[in-house]
Amino acid sequence: MKIGLLGLGTVGTGVLHLINQNGKNIEKKIGEKIEIKKILVKDPDKKRAPLADGKIIFNPDDILEDEEIDVVVEVMGKEHPALEYMIKAIKKGKNVVTANKEIIAAYGKELIKLAMENNVSILYEASVGGGIPIIRPLKQCLAANKIHEIKGILNGTTNYILTEMKEKGLDFEEALKDARQKGYAESDPTDDVDGFDAARKLAILCTLAFNKYILPEKIYTKGIRSVSKSDIKYAEELGYNIRLIACAKVDEEDRLEAWVHPVMIRKGNPLNGVNGVFNAILVDGNAVGEVMFYGQGAGMMPTASAVVADIMDVKNNIVIKNGYEDANIVSFEDTVSKYYIRLIALDKPGVMSKITGILGNKDISLLSVVQKGVMEDTAEIVLITHIASTGKIFEALKEMQSLKEIKSIKSVIRVEGE
Amino acid sequence: MKIGLLGLGTVGTGVLHLINQNGKNIEKKIGEKIEIKKILVKDPDKKRAPLADGKIIFNPDDILEDEEIDVVVEVMGKEHPALEYMIKAIKKGKNVVTANKEIIAAYGKELIKLAMENNVSILYEASVGGGIPIIRPLKQCLAANKIHEIKGILNGTTNYILTEMKEKGLDFEEALKDARQKGYAESDPTDDVDGFDAARKLAILCTLAFNKYILPEKIYTKGIRSVSKSDIKYAEELGYNIRLIACAKVDEEDRLEAWVHPVMIRKGNPLNGVNGVFNAILVDGNAVGEVMFYGQGAGMMPTASAVVADIMDVKNNIVIKNGYEDANIVSFEDTVSKYYIRLIALDKPGVMSKITGILGNKDISLLSVVQKGVMEDTAEIVLITHIASTGKIFEALKEMQSLKEIKSIKSVIRVEGE
Numbered sequence: 091m092k093i094g095l096l097g098l099g100t101v102g103t104g105v106l107h108l109i110n111q112n113g114k115n116i117e118k119k120i121g122e123k124i125e126i127k128k129i130l131v132k133d134p135d136k137k138r139a140p141l142a143d144g145k146i147i148f149n150p151d152d153i154l155e156d157e158e159i160d161v162v163v164e165v166m167g168k169e170h171p172a173l174e175y176m177i178k179a180i181k182k183g184k185n186v187v188t189a190n191k192e193i194i195a196a197y198g199k200e201l202i203k204l205a206m207e208n209n210v211s212i213l214y215e216a217s218v219g220g221g222i223p224i225i226r227p228l229k230q231c232l233a234a235n236k237i238h239e240i241k242g243i244l245n246g247t248t249n250y251i252l253t254e255m256k257e258k259g260l261d262f263e264e265a266l267k268d269a270r271q272k273g274y275a276e277s278d279p280t281d282d283v284d285g286f287d288a289a290r291k292l293a294i295l296c297t298l299a300f301n302k303y304i305l306p307e308k309i310y311t312k313g314i315r316s317v318s319k320s321d322i323k324y325a326e327e328l329g330y331n332i333r334l335i336a337c338a339k340v341d342e343e344d345r346l347e348a349w350v351h352p353v354m355i356r357k358g359n360p361l362n363g364v365n366g367v368f369n370a371i372l373v374d375g376n377a378v379g380e381v382m383f384y385g386q387g388a389g390m391m392p393t394a395s396a397v398v399a400d401i402m403d404v405k406n407n408i409v410i411k412n413g414y415e416d417a418n419i420v421s422f423e424d425t426v427s428k429y430y431i432r433l434i435a436l437d438k439p440g441v442m443s444k445i446t447g448i449l450g451n452k453d454i455s456l457l458s459v460v461q462k463g464v465m466e467d468t469a470e471i472v473l474i475t476h477i478a479s480t481g482k483i484f485e486a487l488k489e490m491q492s493l494k495e496i497k498s499i500k501s502v503i504r505v506e507g508e
Numbered sequence: 509m510k511i512g513l514l515g516l517g518t519v520g521t522g523v524l525h526l527i528n529q530n531g532k533n534i535e536k537k538i539g540e541k542i543e544i545k546k547i548l549v550k551d552p553d554k555k556r557a558p559l560a561d562g563k564i565i566f567n568p569d570d571i572l573e574d575e576e577i578d579v580v581v582e583v584m585g586k587e588h589p590a591l592e593y594m595i596k597a598i599k600k601g602k603n604v605v606t607a608n609k610e611i612i613a614a615y616g617k618e619l620i621k622l623a624m625e626n627n628v629s630i631l632y633e634a635s636v637g638g639g640i641p642i643i644r645p646l647k648q649c650l651a652a653n654k655i656h657e658i659k660g661i662l663n664g665t666t667n668y669i670l671t672e673m674k675e676k677g678l679d680f681e682e683a684l685k686d687a688r689q690k691g692y693a694e695s696d697p698t699d700d701v702d703g704f705d706a707a708r709k710l711a712i713l714c715t716l717a718f719n720k721y722i723l724p725e726k727i728y729t730k731g732i733r734s735v736s737k738s739d740i741k742y743a744e745e746l747g748y749n750i751r752l753i754a755c756a757k758v759d760e761e762d763r764l765e766a767w768v769h770p771v772m773i774r775k776g777n778p779l780n781g782v783n784g785v786f787n788a789i790l791v792d793g794n795a796v797g798e799v800m801f802y803g804q805g806a807g808m809m810p811t812a813s814a815v816v817a818d819i820m821d822v823k824n825n826i827v828i829k830n831g832y833e834d835a836n837i838v839s840f841e842d843t844v845s846k847y848y849i850r851l852i853a854l855d856k857p858g859v860m861s862k863i864t865g866i867l868g869n870k871d872i873s874l875l876s877v878v879q880k881g882v883m884e885d886t887a888e889i890v891l892i893t894h895i896a897s898t899g900k901i902f903e904a905l906k907e908m909q910s911l912k913e914i915k916s917i918k919s920v921i922r923v924e925g926e
Contacts, residue, residue, distance in 0.1 A: 108795050112654050119651055215649065221796035223641070223649030230824075231633065231641030233537055234816030236530055360802055363781040377526050377813035378639035378803060384778055385799030395795035398652035406648075 091122050091405055094153030094184075095129040096175055097166035098138060098146075101189050101216070102129070104394030105163060106141045116398070120405045124398075128153050130166075154178045161404050163397060164188040173197060180204050180212065187400040189216035189393055195290040195306045198297060199414055213400035218291045219244065219369050221392030222385035226403075228298040228373070235375030237299040239339035244291040246367035246387045247275045247282035248314050248334040253365045256326065261319045274367055284313035285334060285350040292336040292348055299338070299373065302346050302417035310349040310422035317352050321432060321501045324462070324472055330354035331362045332503060346417035347425050354430060354505040360384075423481030428457065428505035430474050431483075433490065434497045437469040441495045448489045449475070452482040468497060474505060509540050509823055512571030512602075513547040514593055515584030516556060516564075519607050519634070520547070522812030523581060524559045534816070538823045542816075546571050548584075572596045579822050581815060582606040591615060598622050598630065605818040607634035607811055613708040613724045616715060617832055631818035636709045637662065637787050639810030640803035644821075646716040646791065653793030655717040657757035662709040664785035664805045665693045665700035666732050666752040671783045674744065679737045692785055702731035703752060703768040710754040710766055717756070717791065720764050720835035728767040728840035735770050739850060739919045742880070742890055748772035749780045750921060764835040765843050771922040772848060778802075841899030846875065846923035848892050849901075851908065852915045855887040859913045866907045867893070870900040886915055892923060 095102055109116065109124050117123050129145045130153055131138070138146065153159055154175060162179040164186060166172045173193050176186050180201070188194065193201070194217045205212040215225045219242075228237075243249050247269055254265040266283065269275035281287045289309040296304050314334050325332050335353040340346055355362045360382050364370040369387030374380050386392040435441045442459065449456060455476045462470040475483070483502075490496050513520055527534065527542050535541050547563045548571055549556070556564065571577055572593060580597040582604060584590045591611050594604050604623070606612065611619070612632045623630040633643045637660075646655075661667050665687055672683040684701065687693035699705045707727040714720050732752050743750050751773050756766040773780045778800050782788040787805030792798050804810040853859045860877065867874060873894045880888040893901065901920075908914050 104795075108652055112652055112794070115654055116652060221650075221793075222799055223645035226649050227641035227645055230821060231644050231817050232639075232813065233820050234526055234530055234534060234813050236533055358783065360781060363778060365776065375639075375813065376530070377522075377809040377816075379807075379810055381640055381801070381803030383799070383801060386797045389797075391795040392797055395650065395652050395793065398795075399649050402651050403648060 091124050091161065092127040092159050093124060093401065094156065094159040094162045095126055096150065096153065096162060096164045096172065098129050098131050098142060099165065099167065100390045101165040101393045101397065103139055104390035105165065105397050106139060108391065108394045108398050110141055116402065120402050122405060124401060127159060128156065150175050154182055154184075159184060161185045161187060161401055163401065164190055165397065166190075169193055169196070176201065176212075177204065180208050180210055183208055183210055185210045185404045186212045187397055187404065188212070188214050189397055190214075191217040191287070191290045191294060195293040198294065199303050211404055213403060214294070215400050216393045216396035218294050219371060219383070219385070220387045220389060221395040222369060222371070222383050222387060224295070224371050224383050225298055227383065228295070232373065232375050232378060232381070235377045237373060237375050239337070239374040240295050240299050240371065241335055241337045241361065242295075242371035243333055243361060243364050243369050244288040244336045244371070244387065245282055245285070245334060246369055247279065248288075249364065249369070250274050250367045251283070252314060252317065252322070252332055252334065255317070255319055256322050256331070259319060262315060262317060283315055285311040288334060288336040288350045292338055292350060295371070296338050296346065296348060296417065297414050300340050300346060300417070301414050302340070303414040304346060304348055304417045304419060308419055310351070312351045314352055316501050317503070318501060320470070321430070321503060324430075324432070325354050328354070329357050330505070333361060333364070335361070341420065344418065345420045347420040349422050349425065352503045354503055356506060359506065423479070423484060425480050426477050427480060428475055428477055428507060429483050430472070430501070430503045430505050431487070431499065432470065432472050432501040433499045434468050435471055436495045436497065437464050437467050438495060442471070444493060444495065445471070445473070445490060448486050452486045454478040454482055454486060477508065509542050509579065510545040510577050511542060511819065512574065512577040512580045513544055514568065514571065514580060514582045514590065516547050516549050516560060517583065517585065518808045519583040519811045519815065521557055522808035523583065523815050524557060526809065526812045526816050528559055534820065538820050540823060542819060545577060546574065568593050572600055572602075577602060579603045579605060579819055581819065582608055583815065584608075587611055587614070594619065594630075595622065598626050598628055601626055601628055603628045603822045604630045605815055605822065606630070606632050607815055608632070609635040609705070609708045609712060613711040616712065617721050629822055631821060632712070633818050634811045634814035636712050637789060637801070637803070638805045638807060639813040640787060640789070640801050640805060642713070642789050642801050643716055645801065646713070650791065650793050650796060650799070653795045655791060655793050657755070657792040658713050658717050658789065659753055659755045659779065660713075660789035661751055661779060661782050661787050662706040662754045662789070662805065663700055663703070663752060664787055665697065666706075667782065667787070668692050668785045669701070670732060670735065670740070670750055670752065673735070673737055674740050674749070677737060680733060680735060701733055703729040706752060706754040706768045710756055710768060713789070714756050714764065714766060714835065715832050718758050718764060718835070719832050720758070721832040722764060722766055722835045722837060726837055728769070730769045732770055734919050735921070736919060738888070739848075739921060742848075742850070743772050746772070747775050748923070751779060751782070753779070759838065762836065763838045765838040767840055767843065769922050771924055773924055777924065841897070841902060843898045844895050845898060846893055846895055846925060847901050848890070848919070848921040848923050849905070849917065850888065850890050850919040851917045852886050853889055854913045854915065855882050855885050856913060860889070862911060862913065863889070863891070863908060866904050870904045872896040872900055872904060895926070
């Protein structure tokens with residue numbers, strides 16, 4: 091079984107090492123040796139792992155037009171030219187294994203169709219949750235279920251930041267700096283901290299769990315920049331942990347609700363205890379109930395583990411074909427939730443009654459209101475609402491912002507529970 | 509696709525309902541309708557679900573010799589005659605799906621060999637962890653890994669009892685009574701509370717994770733009867749939760765260590781937060797690191813979910829064949845661990861020095877010794893050792909028991925951590 095590797099960054103190097111390290115075991119399992127025949131790289135001057143010796147090439151067609159190569163493994167990242175190479179590989183009758191969530195989220199539907207037309211497989215377990223088995227369990231193990239909901243911690247960087255903020259009492263910027271130093275956050279952290287990475291993975295999971303296609307940009311996405319150490323402290327007092335949650339569910343009319351947002355997760359929910367760079371995905375099926383998958387969602391070897399499992403499945407000819415339909419999407423404003431709102435107001439009589447008045451007019455009732463402390467002439471107020479329409483919450487927030495007594499709305503976090 | 513169902517107890521009824529309820533979805537996924545053609549039952553007078561109307565038969569050969577039936581689903585439970593029916597089904601060229609952990613743990617090797625010879629599949633996802641996907645993830649998703657260790661909460665009844673003991677401050681017998689009332693424990697609870705059920709599931713997992721065959725009776729098995737509410741209280745003070753853990757690992761010489769034992773699991777370990785009837789299985793692979801699978805390990809619909817997924821995989825022809833080798837087993841005495849020991853001794857000077865003397869002579873050093881309280885003329889003593897050989901711990905316990913100053917050794921619990 092001959093492999094062409096497109097890219098030799100972190101994941102590519104992991105794949106090379108893993109096949110070298112566990113090659114004998116793998117051969118025993120699939121009855122054939124996996125050989126990485128050629129590796130496409132860009133920079134001729136960069137130093138490579140000795141395992142790559144004699145395999146390096148610079149022209150993609152050396153792989154894409156090599157008749158001997160059965161499987162093209164795309165681990166270059168970014169959309170272009172990776173997408174064009176994958177299309178060419180499929181048209182040449184090669185199976186494709188990829189870890190590229192950008193491409194699968196944006197072009198998965200077209201690529202899968204193309205693969206079916208060309209009678210080859212495209213496998214992408216590594217694109218969601220690194221080494222955590224999730225795609226195959228959804229396609230196979232839970233295949234007999236109608237899945238109601240998927241709720242997960244899909245981004246390790248933000249989960250690391252939130253964990254550090256709680257454990258060390260850091261503010262967001264300090265924890266981000268720490269994550270950068272440890273190599274868990276990139277120099278431009280937008281993709282992670284603003285939730286875009288989680289939204290892409292959620293889009294992929296929607297196709298698998300619900301057979302519904304949604305583009306990541308159609309998913310309402312709010313990251314963790316506005317979560318402060320006070321929010322984390324209040325959450326703790328109330329028995330919650332704040333987590334960046336990617337959530338998707340299908341309602342009775344078969345419409346898809348999908349969003350990424352900070353959520354207070356109560357103790358007892360298995361997502362509450364997921365700390366550090368770990369990811370976890372909770373799936374609710376009509377027969378199986380709640381099941382959760384937990385592990386490292388990124389990193390060289392965990393991701394390589396998923397890529398190599400996909401290569402082995404190509405050999406075992408284990409490919410489940412799914413047909414997707416475009417999703418009928420519920421707007422985020424139409425979703426409902428309890429909300430936690432923290433704001434800074436002038437410390438004057440009558441402010442609280444104005445706030446509760448605004449909420450009351452929108453039919454939003456309060457679970458609790460606490461004035462948390464006074465500094466000079468301002469007070470910090472923490473509100474928790476009963477379940478309310480998100481649209482109404484947004485309208486109320488807008489009205490509050492226009493009050494001269496309210497200096498700023500600091501945080502808006504969803505709160506789980508009925 | 510025509511199915512013959514052997515048995516119509518809880519799981520069988522669940523399978524019937526699930527295929528009825530999600531049938532359209534299932535048909536869409538596998539491109540064929542699943543039809544339960546015949547159902548074998550014993551008692552002609554028992555009332556059955558209306559879905560079973562017209563399908564009930566009393567002679568197993570009506571299924572085993574029916575040429576139209578592709579898949580025989582065995583959900584009768586117990587060893588005999590289920591085993592004989594499965595063997596006959598395989599010899600007649602039928603695929604077999606089963607939820608029967610007794611049979612798979614005891615005869616799995618022979619059945620898999622027989623199935624391979626007859627070119628059919630035998631699938632048993634439901635035999636471990638109910639609806640939690642674990643067998644397929646181990647066989648496929650983590651196939652590229654060398655797995656070092658599997659550690660899990662494999663029995664929901666004991667986990668429910670331990671959870672209730674902690675949350676409501678109950679003693680073992682009280683919590684068992686409560687579990688019986690709720691239908692979580694059987695009238696004879698031995699299989700669950702003494703760890704035999706967990707040992708069977710662990711034996712099955714060993715074949716999948718390590719390709720090593722071990723009979724359940726070769727697994728050192730200790731249940732939770734001796735865990736008392738004091739132990740749970742002390743564990744909490746120390747930052748632990750007591751869980752019945754089934755653990756298997758392979759050492760550098762490829763020898764298998766496998767046991768079922770109460771273990772103190774520290775906070776931060778994802779197994780710590782697994783409560784109630786839920787199960788969880790933590791797998792440590794050399795590439796993927798730690799991954800965990802969590803969900804309901806039993807119950808009608810979760811188990812049916814796994815059975816139907818297996819039926820769908822037969823249709824999709826997704827069967828991974830494994831060859832097993834007999835395990836070279838590490839004796840439990842040769843395993844090492846920290847140990848928690850609680851004992852009742854006479855409240856006399858010199859007792860403590862005798863105890864520490866015995867331990868010192870066996871090269872067992874202590875992490876902590878606490879005298880927890882005195883009642884009349886006796887004192888309760890709690891010891892926690894550093895990592896020690898289990899054999900030496902057993903020898904020391906025997907010597908302690910022979911001291912006239914020691915009235916009884918109440919609990920011996922493993923403690924996780926280096």
